[in-house]
Amino acid sequence: MSGRTERTGRSAETREAIMAAAERLFAEHGLVAVSNRQISEAAGQGNVAAVGYHFGTKTDLVRAIMRRHGEATERIRQRMLDETGDSREVRDWVACLVRPTTEHLASLGVPSWYARFCAQVLTDPVLRVLVTDEALLREPLRQTLNGLGRCLGLLPDQVRAQRSPMARLLITHACAEQERALAESTAPPRTSWEDTADALTDAVTGLLLAPVTPRTPHHS
Numbered sequence: 001m002s003g004r005t006e007r008t009g010r011s012a013e014t015r016e017a018i019m020a021a022a023e024r025l026f027a028e029h030g031l032v033a034v035s036n037r038q039i040s041e042a043a044g045q046g047n048v049a050a051v052g053y054h055f056g057t058k059t060d061l062v063r064a065i066m067r068r069h070g071e072a073t074e075r076i077r078q079r080m081l082d083e084t085g086d087s088r089e090v091r092d093w094v095a096c097l098v099r100p101t102t103e104h105l106a107s108l109g110v111p112s113w114y115a116r117f118c119a120q121v122l123t124d125p126v127l128r129v130l131v132t133d134e135a136l137l138r139e140p141l142r143q144t145l146n147g148l149g150r151c152l153g154l155l156p157d158q159v160r161a162q163r164s165p166m167a168r169l170l171i172t173h174a175c176a177e178q179e180r181a182l183a184e185s186t187a188p189p190r191t192s193w194e195d196t197a198d199a200l201t202d203a204v205t206g207l208l209l210a211p212v213t214p215r216t217p218h219h220s
Contacts, residue, residue: 018040
């Protein structure tokens, strides 16, 4: 039994090492440019097939990384939801979108790679859909989007459909740039993830509530 426990522990450590190496390499070079062999070597694995053995495909590895961070982020979001209650303020619900991500990123220390990894995932059309669909299965995020939707009830459906991906891109890439600036020591003095959260919450709230240009009929 002790031997099996030891093997299980080693396997878990190997999986963690592979995910950490993959997250960094994907963040730095993009998903397409990084091979499983490079990930295995960066994780200190003598067996270049370690990624396939422990995760299967590259897609499975990406999803495992997203799931690990996603679980931590959703725990923060659930706490915020408990505090938000049945608020009718758009900004409160936007905060529930933004702050769990920035709080989790802050907990990773400097340097971290996850925000830049997420930005790379968004550039892959297949993985972007897979990751987005999986994220929407998480109950805290669903509750947040539902609460936000109730506050945006007067916004035309077409406008909401246009602005939602804009907001997602803004949050993802702003966090990636902040993470890069902190890692490279190019961020303005005393800039923090809390500052980023405030700025993003303001910006996304403004984006969602911006006036809608009236549509004029097209004449042939």
